[in-house]
Amino acid sequence: MMQTIRSIKKMQQVARKIAAEGKTTALVPTMGFLHEGHLSLIRRARKAADIVITTIFVNPAQFGPREDLSKYPRDEKGDIRKIRKAGGDIVFIPKATDIYPDDFQTYITVERLTRSLEGESRPRHFRGVTTIVAKLFNITQPDVAVFGQKDLQQAYVLKQMANDLSWPIKFVIAPTVREKSGLAMSSRNKFFSPEQRLEACCLYYALRTAEAMVKSGVKDTVKLTKEMRAVIRATCPTAKVDYIALSKPTSFLPVYEVDRGTFCLLAVKVHGVRLIDNMKLR
Numbered sequence: 001m002m003q004t005i006r007s008i009k010k011m012q013q014v015a016r017k018i019a020a021e022g023k024t025t026a027l028v029p030t031m032g033f034l035h036e037g038h039l040s041l042i043r044r045a046r047k048a049a050d051i052v053i054t055t056i057f058v059n060p061a062q063f064g065p066r067e068d069l070s071k072y073p074r075d076e077k078g079d080i081r082k083i084r085k086a087g088g089d090i091v092f093i094p095k096a097t098d099i100y101p102d103d104f105q106t107y108i109t110v111e112r113l114t115r116s117l118e119g120e121s122r123p124r125h126f127r128g129v130t131t132i133v134a135k136l137f138n139i140t141q142p143d144v145a146v147f148g149q150k151d152l153q154q155a156y157v158l159k160q161m162a163n164d165l166s167w168p169i170k171f172v173i174a175p176t177v178r179e180k181s182g183l184a185m186s187s188r189n190k191f192f193s194p195e196q197r198l199e200a201c202c203l204y205y206a207l208r209t210a211e212a213m214v215k216s217g218v219k220d221t222v223k224l225t226k227e228m229r230a231v232i233r234a235t236c237p238t239a240k241v242d243y244i245a246l247s248k249p250t251s252f253l254p255v256y257e258v259d260r261g262t263f264c265l266l267a268v269k270v271h272g273v274r275l276i277d278n279m280k281l282r
């Protein structure tokens with residue numbers, strides 16, 4: 001029987017009990033409205049520990065004032081059903097007022113890794129992410145935490161936090177799950193009409209173009225990004241590119257020539273919805 005827990009105290013008691021029984025736990029933090037990408041993380045977690053804890057919390061602290069917090073899609077009942085089917089043991093769904101009571105005033109900040117890309121485009125976004133995940137680590141005491149490559153910078157920022165703060169948690173970064181079309185699965189895809197959904201593939205097409213160019217010997221990042229912009233424009237003429245970056249997860253600073261371990265990461269606004277995606281190029 002899967003257990004749904006809403007109280008922080010109860011979750012902490014259950015976590016202590018699991019540890020006392022000598023069992024290990026894997027944590028999968030989510031904001032809900034679950035799709036196959038999330039469920040792949042739960043299945044991966046299933047292989048990594050005895051007990052899988054999935055959390056659903058739309059974290060206000062990681063949304064900017066002009067972002068889509070109030071519009072963020074929710075479907076708690078559907079989510080619980082999907083988690084059960086994917087093999088989850090516990091769903092933790094805390095209330096925002098319990099996580100952030102009125103006098104809340106403590107935040108966690110990872111410094112260098114959050115200065116570029118998502119951190120540069122979304123001020124305070126990562127501060128919100130690290131703070132909520134730190135709280136979830138404290139509440140659930142996991143041995144393993146599973147994150148998606150879809151949010152590559154986020155996964156590395158959280159790993160840095162765990163190392164810096166001496167949390168003995170093993171990190172697993174699971175591959176991005178895509179639609180048949182190549183579009184990376186995202187809760188935000190639900191905002192698209194069928195035609196817009198096709199145009200949303202522009203990120204994937206651009207990444208595949210870069211991948212093919214690198215395979216054929218191109219290393220120059222200026223050439224690569226120029227071609228990627230052309231592909232995006234051709235697929236979705238109204239798209240607004242926020243950034244296209246070639247970086248390594250060690251710093252997320254720009255590299256000027258693609259070599260081993262280089263990823264391409266991009267953020268593009270498609271019909272008002274900000275999408276991100278990434279791919280390892282070499």
Ligand code: AMP
Pocket residue numbers: 029030031032036037038040041146147148149150151174175176177178184185186187
């Ligand atoms: P979110 O609900 O968007 O906060 O995502 C929760 C977790 O699911 C994060 O670790 C994401 O990286 C991961 N995730 C989101 N979309 C995908 C996807 N398409 N494939 C794999 N993991 C994903």
